[in-house]
Amino acid sequence: MTIDLRQMRYFVALAETLHFGRAAERLHISQPPLTRQIAALERELGVRLLERNSRHAGLTHAGRRFLEDSRLAMATFEQACRNAQLAERGELGTLTVGFMMHAAHTVLPRLTRQFMNDHPDVHVELREMVPDLLPDAILTGRFDAAVTFDPGAIRGLSTDRIHEEQLCLVAHSSHRLAALPIVRAEQLAGEPLIATPPDVAPTLRDAILRYLRSAGIVPVFRLEAQLQQTIVSLVAENLGVALVPASMGKLGLSGLAFRPLEQAPTVAHVVAWRDGNMNPTLRPFLASAGVPESSASDS
Amino acid sequence: MTIDLRQMRYFVALAETLHFGRAAERLHISQPPLTRQIAALERELGVRLLERNSRHAGLTHAGRRFLEDSRLAMATFEQACRNAQLAERGELGTLTVGFMMHAAHTVLPRLTRQFMNDHPDVHVELREMVPDLLPDAILTGRFDAAVTFDPGAIRGLSTDRIHEEQLCLVAHSSHRLAALPIVRAEQLAGEPLIATPPDVAPTLRDAILRYLRSAGIVPVFRLEAQLQQTIVSLVAENLGVALVPASMGKLGLSGLAFRPLEQAPTVAHVVAWRDGNMNPTLRPFLASAGVPESSASDS
DNA sequence: GCTATCAATACCTTTTCGGTATCATGACGA
DNA sequence: TCGTCATGATACCGAAAAGGTATTGATAGC
Structure with missing residues (x-):
């Protein structure tokens, strides 16, 4: 068929006025x-669309049907054009965000709500993952962005700090350390500690190690688990104490004491993305996360 | 926008091969x-659809979105063209058929099934109506066709007989006439009859009158109702006897006796339509009803 | 650095589209 | 009944757009 959108547009105008x-x-x-285009349209369709009485014209049944369908076709066409423009501006599309479980208790909920409010037509896919696997998932393009502990400098990966919190001590309520209003590093000497394995969250593990070593303590790790939630649960069973991000205290588990640390170390959450990721929805997401325009664009 | 279906078609082909x-x-x-049309498309949309590396091209996110939407838009467009052709052939559209209630027990079910089987994309609207109002409803265009007792010759109205049946006597089981295997007109003398009012179904009323008068009987109508079903129900209450189309006996009401009449008069069902009705679905409907091509077309 | 490949550009030809003028037809009024 | 008016169809012309051929420009791989 050589039928054209122009002819369709002409026909709709004619059908609505019934006057050439x-x-x-x-x-x-x-x-x-107009007369010629309508004639061509009828010829190419092989369908008589209008009944002309040389006085005034009327639609045939087929013409009425074609009018409805033409309106739909034109609207669909225009929607396609509009959507392309929205997609390029990042206001329409799909964004896949990986995050470590811990972020579900800190920045992720508000970040997600903020972004989804500002960009109602973007489909967001959230994927939980242990922190050490996130950088690779971003670099291979499986995720567009990630929220995780700072993984350090990685080639091709940009990051921006969006959250920082102190570590605190968590111990069973009956533990001797639970009686202290504030805990000093030296007081942890010889205490069996629960922590994440070194490869799962190196930044967090390193922060704990540095803190203890600066007080001359050689830590004893007898029990390890990947998730902060798991660690806290194990502490609740009195299997040891742990240094965890202060936000874990908000979970409201009973039988536990969260105590501040003197000169407490901090851990940061970053949003991370691949340099050169062309998903247009990424820039608005970074903007919602508070990443400065400069560091978002020079990647 | 001066964006064209051609450009869309070109883009889809390009997006599917990724090779100009x-x-x-x-x-x-x-x-x-092709290069020029794609460039024009991108310029007019204001959207970069392809990432050209001079070695091979890839779709941008916006391009991927536009590809999906373009396929939909083109399909919708083609559907519009196809539908117009189907509508002209009467294979797609809406047909409104009026009918007297009595036809629901005779020809209407099989006629409707036949037509809907042969023309699955035609929307059928059935409207019940008392017979005397049907011709006007057709002439004013509210219905495309009607199934009713033969209304006689009406200017601008064509009809074709599609069903014929004898009248029979219906009486209460305890009635004296119920004992007869066959009933003669003379035996109805003085019997109170239930019938339709003269203006509701003149043909039927006339057939009954002629039948009785030919036997020299002056009928006594003490009770009248519009619908044959109502009449039969009244007979079941022993409020009188009636002459009704034989098909009423199939309803299976208990306590009633249906008896053949000697020299029984017949009543015909016709399908009726307005001369010059241009609804393309009407011809196929008349064909399904068994109306000869000649009488359907010369109207 | 050379070559092969592929998209972009230049330039020309053909097609299509729109504009003006005019014609054909049928309704309406004098 | 004839003229007039309204309206859609045709004829013809100029402008715009599309496609074709030849060529250039850029880059990946040897």
Whole structure:
């Protein structure tokens, strides 16, 4: 078929006025081209769309049907164009965000709500993952962005700090350390500690190690688990104490004491993304996360 | 926008091959026009659809979105064209059929099933109506066709007989006439009859009158109702006897006796339509009803 | 650095589209 | 009944757009 959207547009105008002259005027063309295009349309369709009585024209049944369908087709076409523009501006599309479980208790909920409010037509896919696997998932393009502990400098990966919190001590309520209003590093000497394995969250593990070593303590790790939630649960069973991000205290588990540390170390959450990720929805997401325009764009 | 379906078609071909030369070949044009049309499309949309690396091209996120939407838009467009052709052939559209209630027990079910089987995309609207109002409803265009007792010759109305049946006597089981295997007109003398009012179904009323008068009987109508079903129900209450189309006996009401009449008069069902009704679904409907092509077309 | 490949550009030809003028037709009024 | 008016169809012309051929430009791989 050589039928054209123009012919469809002409036909709709004609069907709505049922008058070649007035329809042509509305289309900003003269009457003869309109007559010709309609004739061509009818010829190419092989369908009589209008009943002309030389006095006034009326739609045939097929014409009425074609009018409805034409309106739909034109709307669908225009929607396609509009969507392309929205997609390029990052206001329409899909964004896949990986995050470590711990972030579900800190920045992720508000970040997600903020972004989804500002960009209602972006489909967001959230994927939980242990921190050490996130950088690779971003670099291979499986995720567009990630929220995790700072993984340090990685080639091709940009990061921006969006959250920082102190570590605190968590111990069973009956533990001797639970009686202290504030805990000093030296007081942890010889205490069996529960922590994440070194490869799962190196930043967090390192922060704990540095803190203890600066007080001359050689830590004893007898029990390890990947998730902070798991660690806290194990502490609740009195299997040891742990240094965890202060936000874990908000979970409201009973039988536990969260105590501040003197000169407490901090851990940061970052949002991370691949340099050169062209998903247009990424920039708005970074903007919602508070990443400065400069560091978002020079990646 | 001056964006064209052609450009969309070109883009889809290009997006599917990701190669200007091969896409152009598939479109039966040479490569330069394709390059130009795609460039024009991107310019008019204001959206970069392809990432060209001079070695091979890839879709941008917006391009991927536009590809999906373009496929939908093109399909919708083609559907519009196809539908117009189907509508003209009467294979798609809406047919409104009025009918007298009595036809629901005779020809209407099989006629409707036949037509809907043969024309699955035609929407059928059935409207019950008392017989005397049907011709006007057709002439004013509210219905495309009607199934009713023969209304006689009406200007602008064509009819074709599609069903004929004898009248029979219906009486209460305890009635004296119920004992007879066959009933003669003379035996109805003085019997109170239930019938339709003269203006509701003149043909039927006249057939009954002629039958009785030919036997020299002056009928006594003490009770009248519009619907044959109502009449039969009243007979079941022993409020009188009635002459009704034989098909009423199939309803299976208990306590009633249906008896054949000697020299029984017949009543016909016709399908009726307005001369010059241009609804394309009407011809196929008349064909399903068994109306000869000649009488359907010369109207 | 050379070559092969592929998209972009230049330039020309053909097609299509729109504009003006005019014609054909049928309704309406004198 | 004839003239007039309204309206869609045709004829013809100029402008715009599309496609074709030849060529250039850029880059990946040897």
